[in-house]
Amino acid sequence: MTVAPNIEAKTTNKRKGGVSRWSRIMKNLTFIIPLSIFIILILTSIFAPFIAPHDPEATSLTERRLPPAFIEGGSTKYLLGTDSLGRDVLSRVIYGARVSLSVSLMVIAITAGIGTLMGIASGYLGGRIDGFLMRVVDIAMSFPGLVLAMLLAVALGPGFFTVVIALSALGWAGYARLIRGETLRIRNSDFVAQARISGASSWRIMLRHIFPNVLNPLIIIMTLAVGMMILAESGMSYLGIGIPPPTPSWGSMVSDGRNDLDVAWWISTFPGICIGLVVLSGNFLGDWLRDKMDPRLRQL
Amino acid sequence: MSNVVLQVEDLHTSFFTRMGEVKAVDGVSFLIREGETFGIVGESGCGKSVTGLSIMRLLPEPGGQIVGGKIILEGKNLLELSKKAMRAYRGKIVSMILQDPMSSLNPVYQVGDQIAESVRLHQGLPENMVEPEVISALRLLRIPAPEVRIKEYPFQLSGGMRQRVVGSIAMSCKPRLLIADEPTTALDSTIQAQYIALFEDIQAKTNVAIMFITHDFGVISRICDRVGVMYAGKIVETAPTREIFKAPKHPYTVALIHSVPRLDQKDERLFSIEGQPPSLMNLPPGCRFCPRCTVALDVCKEQQPPEVKISDNHSVSCWRVK
Numbered sequence: 001m002t003v004a005p006n007i008e009a010k011t012t013n014k015r016k017g018g019v020s021r022w023s024r025i026m027k028n029l030t031f032i033i034p035l036s037i038f039i040i041l042i043l044t045s046i047f048a049p050f051i052a053p054h055d056p057e058a059t060s061l062t063e064r065r066l067p068p069a070f071i072e073g074g075s076t077k078y079l080l081g082t083d084s085l086g087r088d089v090l091s092r093v094i095y096g097a098r099v100s101l102s103v104s105l106m107v108i109a110i111t112a113g114i115g116t117l118m119g120i121a122s123g124y125l126g127g128r129i130d131g132f133l134m135r136v137v138d139i140a141m142s143f144p145g146l147v148l149a150m151l152l153a154v155a156l157g158p159g160f161f162t163v164v165i166a167l168s169a170l171g172w173a174g175y176a177r178l179i180r181g182e183t184l185r186i187r188n189s190d191f192v193a194q195a196r197i198s199g200a201s202s203w204r205i206m207l208r209h210i211f212p213n214v215l216n217p218l219i220i221i222m223t224l225a226v227g228m229m230i231l232a233e234s235g236m237s238y239l240g241i242g243i244p245p246p247t248p249s250w251g252s253m254v255s256d257g258r259n260d261l262d263v264a265w266w267i268s269t270f271p272g273i274c275i276g277l278v279v280l281s282g283n284f285l286g287d288w289l290r291d292k293m294d295p296r297l298r299q300l
Numbered sequence: 301m302s303n304v305v306l307q308v309e310d311l312h313t314s315f316f317t318r319m320g321e322v323k324a325v326d327g328v329s330f331l332i333r334e335g336e337t338f339g340i341v342g343e344s345g346c347g348k349s350v351t352g353l354s355i356m357r358l359l360p361e362p363g364g365q366i367v368g369g370k371i372i373l374e375g376k377n378l379l380e381l382s383k384k385a386m387r388a389y390r391g392k393i394v395s396m397i398l399q400d401p402m403s404s405l406n407p408v409y410q411v412g413d414q415i416a417e418s419v420r421l422h423q424g425l426p427e428n429m430v431e432p433e434v435i436s437a438l439r440l441l442r443i444p445a446p447e448v449r450i451k452e453y454p455f456q457l458s459g460g461m462r463q464r465v466v467g468s469i470a471m472s473c474k475p476r477l478l479i480a481d482e483p484t485t486a487l488d489s490t491i492q493a494q495y496i497a498l499f500e501d502i503q504a505k506t507n508v509a510i511m512f513i514t515h516d517f518g519v520i521s522r523i524c525d526r527v528g529v530m531y532a533g534k535i536v537e538t539a540p541t542r543e544i545f546k547a548p549k550h551p552y553t554v555a556l557i558h559s560v561p562r563l564d565q566k567d568e569r570l571f572s573i574e575g576q577p578p579s580l581m582n583l584p585p586g587c588r589f590c591p592r593c594t595v596a597l598d599v600c601k602e603q604q605p606p607e608v609k610i611s612d613n614h615s616v617s618c619w620r621v622k
Contacts, residue, residue: 190403191404193358194398194466195417197398198390198391198395199389199390208417212408
C-alpha cells in the first residue's frame with residue numbers, strides 16, 4: 001500500500017526529468033544562437049577593415065551586378081556578388097554592421113539615460129513634476145516618429161547624427177514610462193521607508209535605492225531595443241533620410257537593390273537577411289533576459 | 301523620576317482626501333521617559349501607526365498633514381524643524397522599526413551596507429571606522445557571527461534574522477527614541493518571544509525610550525511599562541501596564557481585555573465588541589466609543605468626556621469615571 005505510490009512518484013519524476021532536460025537544451029539554444037550572432041556582429045563591426053575583402057565604397061564599373069560565388073557566373077573574388085556600381089556586397093554588409101550597431105547603441109544609451117532620469121524623478125517626486133513630465137511623455141508618444149525624422153533630415157541634412165537625434169528625440173518616452181511605473185512600485189516599499197527613517201535624502205534614495213532596483217527591466221528593454229533601433233535605422237536609410245551614400249548601411253543597401261530585384265536579387269537579399277537575423281536575435285536575447293531576471297520565473 | 305525623552309501634546313494629524321478630511325489622530329497627548337517602554341494599543345485604523353509616522357514626520361504624501369499640536373523630543377519641537385534638520389534627527393535621535401522584515405531591506409545590497417548607510421549619514425566617521433560600528437550594531441541585536449552576516453544579502457536571511465537586521469539599522473546610531481510599529485506581527489510566536497527579550501536587552505544597554513505600537517495585549521504585557529489605549533484617533537486611557545490589566549477603567553479597555561482569549565478560563569464564547577469603529581470623516585459629537593458602549597449615559601452622546609486623572613500616571617477619558 002505504501003510502496004505503490006512511491007514507485008509511481010519515482011517514475012513520474014524520471015519522465016519529468018527527461019522532459020525538462022530536453023526543454024533546457026531548447027532554452028539554452030534560444031539563448032546561445034542569438035548571443036553568438038550578437039558577438040559575431042560586434043566583432044565584425046570592430047574588425048571590419050581586416051575582415052572585409054574589398055573597400056566597401058570602391059566601385060568597379062566593369063564588374064557590376066556580378067552574382068555570388070555559389071551561383072553560376074559568380075567568382076570567388078566577390079563571395080556575395082556586386083551591386084549596380086560594382087561594389088562588393090560582402091564588404092558592404094560587413095561595414096554596414098558598424099553603422100547599424102553604432103547608431104543603435106548610441107540611441108539606446110541616450111534614450112535609456114534620459115528616460116531613466118525622467119522616469120525616476122517623475123515616479124519618486126510625484127505631484128506636479130510627475131504631471132508635467134508625463135504630459136511631455138504623452139506628447140512624445142503621440143508624435144509620428146517618421147514625420148519628425150523627415151523634418152530633421154531636411155533641417156539638419158541627412159547624416160549619422162541626424163539619425164541618432166531623430167531616433168532619440170522620441171525614443172526616451174517609452175523608457176520614462178516604464179521606469180516611472182517601476183519607481184512607483186519601489187517607492188512604496190518598506191525599504192525605501194526604512195531609508196527615509198534612517199534620514200536619507202530624496203536624492204540619495206533615488207540614486208542608491210531606486211535606481212539599482214529598476215536595472216532589471218531597464219536592461220531587458222535596452223536589449224530588446226537593439227533590434228528595434230537597427231530596424232528603425234534601416235527603415236530611415238531605405239527611405240533616404242538615413243545614412244547618406246556612399247557609406248554602407250543595411251537599410252540603404254536594401255533600398256539600392258530594389259530596382260534590380262529581378263536581375264540581381266542578392267544586392268537586397270543579403271543585407272535584408274542580416275537585418276532580420278540581428279533583430280530576431282535581439283528579441284530572443286531580450287526575452288531570455290526577461291525570463292532570467294524575473295524572480296517569479298526564476299527557479300532557485 | 302528619569303528624564304522625559306518625548307512629549308506629545310494635543311497632536312492632530314489629518315489626511316486630506318477628495319472625500320474630505322480624515323482625522324486620523326485627533327488630540328493625542330502622552331510622554332515617554334528615558335529607558336521606558338510605552339505601548340500604544342488599539343484596533344486597526346485607530347491612528348496608532350499615524351501617531352508614529354507623525355513623530356518621524358514621514359506621513360504619506362500627498363494628503364497626510366500634521367494640523368496641530370507639539371512633538372517635543374529632547375526639548376526640541378520637531379514640528380518647528382526644517383526638512384533638513386528633521387532629516388538629521390531621523391536615524392540619529394529618533395528611529396523606527398517597520399512591521400514587515402521581508403520588505404524592509406533593499407534586496408540589492410549586502411546587509412552590512414544597509415546598516416552602514418545610516419552610520420555614514422549621521423556619524424561622520426572615517427571609512428575604516430564604519431565597519432566596526434556596523435558589527436557592534438549587529439552584536440547589540442545578538443546576531444551571531446556578524447562578520448559573516450554583513451556580507452550576506454537579505455534573501456539569505458530568515459525572517460527573524462532580517463527583523464534583527466532592521467533593528468540593527470534602527471539602533472546603529474544609538475537613538476534616544478525608538479518607535480516600533482508592530483515589529484512582531486510578521487514573526488511567529490517563538491521568534492516573537494526572542495525578539496521581545498531582545499528589546500529589553502537593548503533597553504538595558506542603551507537606556508533608549510521605546511514607543512511600542514501593537515494590537516497584541518500579550519506583547520504589551522511582556523514588554524511595556526505603561527500603555528495608552530487608542531480608539532478612533534484618541535487615547536482613551538493611559539496607565540501602567542499592571543493597572544491596565546488589573547483595573548481597566550474605560551469601557552473600551554475593559555472590552556478589549558475581555559476579548560483576548562485566555563488559557564486559564566473555561567471554554568466560553570469569546571467576548572467581542574459589537575459594531576464598528578466610527579468613520580473618521582464623520583465622528584459622533586460625543587464620546588467616540590458611545591455607539592458601541594454598553595454602559596453609555598445620555599451625556600456620552602452629546603459631549604466629549606474630559607480626561608480624568610485617577611492617579612499620578614493613570615488617566616481616563618470617560619463620563620462614567622469620576
